[in-house]
Every structure is written in structure tokens, then in C-alpha cells.
Amino acid sequence: MTWTTLLRISSLLFWAAIVWALFFQADTRNVGKVVRDRVEFAPNRVFLWAEIAFAVRMGVLAFGFLKHGGANPWDLITGAALGLGAFAILFSLPGTVLVTEGGMEEVRWLRRNKRVGWDEIVEINTGEKSRTVTITARDGTKIVHSRQMSDRQRFLLELKKHCGENLPPDFPREPVGSSSDMREASGRPGGS
Numbered sequence: 001m002t003w004t005t006l007l008r009i010s011s012l013l014f015w016a017a018i019v020w021a022l023f024f025q026a027d028t029r030n031v032g033k034v035v036r037d038r039v040e041f042a043p044n045r046v047f048l049w050a051e052i053a054f055a056v057r058m059g060v061l062a063f064g065f066l067k068h069g070g071a072n073p074w075d076l077i078t079g080a081a082l083g084l085g086a087f088a089i090l091f092s093l094p095g096t097v098l099v100t101e102g103g104m105e106e107v108r109w110l111r112r113n114k115r116v117g118w119d120e121i122v123e124i125n126t127g128e129k130s131r132t133v134t135i136t137a138r139d140g141t142k143i144v145h146s147r148q149m150s151d152r153q154r155f156l157l158e159l160k161k162h163c164g165e166n167l168p169p170d171f172p173r174e175p176v177g178s179s180s181d182m183r184e185a186s187g188r189p190g191g192s
Contacts, residue, residue: 007060014057016050033150041097041155047148051089058086094146099158104135106143114141118162124171126156133159 033040062082069075095108103117116137123136131147133155145155160171 007064010053010057010060013053016053038098038100039154039158041099041145041149041151043094043096043146043149048093051093055086055089058082058089062086094144094148097143097145097149097155099155099162101162104143114143116141116143121163121166124159124163124167135159 033042059082062079062085065075065079065082069079091110093109095106095111095113098105098107103115103120105116106114108114116135120137120139120141121135122138123134125132125134125136127133131152133145133152135143135145145152149155160167
């Protein structure tokens with residue numbers, strides 16, 4: 001009885017996650033939160049819960065295959081692959097990107113945090129089609145602001161504010177907001 005209920009709940013969460021992934025995207029109205037001396041760019045909560053529900057569903061299916069697989073090697077292989085897939089999804093959940101005066105930090109759930117100072121940045125890839133911004137440091141550390149995260153425009157303005165002299169004059173090569181937004185983010189009366 002308990003197993004059937006758990007299976008039905010995980011199935012419902014799984015299909016809800018699939019529907020959300022197909023028909024909805026991250027809420028672009030989410031804004032970066034200013035907390036004390038930093039700006040936080042968090043992932044969309046609906047996206048996170050959809051991914052977690054998907055991973056739970058895969059884990060339940062993996063458990064079912066491993067429990068009832070017994071003598072059938074294909075059931076054991078399928079269960080192991082689904083279990084590894086569930087762990088991979090959980091370990092790839094996007095973290096919150098924090099922007100401070102000293103640099104950026106990506107705070108992850110199940111992995112260690114990444115930190116990049118402003119003077120360590122060697123490449124900023126804005127990926128206009130994928131809506132992903134990837135910042136690469138000298139040591140190869142990458143911090144990613146994906147499309148599931150809040151306030152891409154504010155994130156680009158923060159990059160312009162802190163790395164302005166090292167960026168091309170037309171950075172970010174896409175409209176980011178009005179000139180008053182740019183002046184406000186850069187903290188300069190005439191813009192950057």
C-alpha cells in the first residue's frame with residue numbers, strides 16, 4: 001500500500017515537472033536581490049522543484065527496477081542507470097550567484113562553492129541564443145548564470161559595473177535596459 005502511494009505521488013510530480021518544462025520558462029520578472037553588500041541571483045524555485053521532482057521520480061523507478069530485477073541483468077542495468085541519472089540531476093542543480101565588491105561566488109547545494117575575483121576573469125561569454133552567461137577565471141573556474149536564474153539584465157549590468165574597463169565598448173552587444181538603469185547600476189552620474 002505504501003509503495004503504491006509513493007509511486008503514484010512520484011508519478012504525479014514527474015508529470016507536473018514535464019508539463020512545466022514543456023510549457024513554462026523561468027519567470028523573467030524575478031529580480032536580483034540586494035542583500036547588505038551583495039546582489040543575489042537565485043534560480044527560479046519552480047524550476048528547482050521540477051528538477052527535484054524529476055530526480056525523485058527517476059530514483060523511485062530505479063529502486064523498483066533494482067528491487068524486482070533479481071535475475072534479469074537488464075533490469076539491474078536499467079535501475080543503476082536511472083539511479084545514476086537521478087544523482088546527476090541533483091548534483092547539477094544551479095546555485096545562487098552572489099556578486100560582491102570583491103568578486104563573484106556561486107553557492108551550490110550539493111557541491112562545493114566556486115569563487116572568482118574581478119581581477120581573475122579572463123572570459124565572459126554571453127550566449128545570446130541560450131541566454132546563459134559564463135564567466136571563466138584564469139584557473140579555469142566557471143560561474144554560470146543560466147536562463148533559469150533571475151534577472152539576466154541586472155547581472156550583465158553588474159558585470160559592466162565591475163569589469164567595465166576590461167570589456168569591449170559594445171558589451172553586452174544586446175539591449176540591457178535604459179540608460180538610467182545603466183547609470184544606477186554603475187553608480188556613476190554619466191553612465192559607464
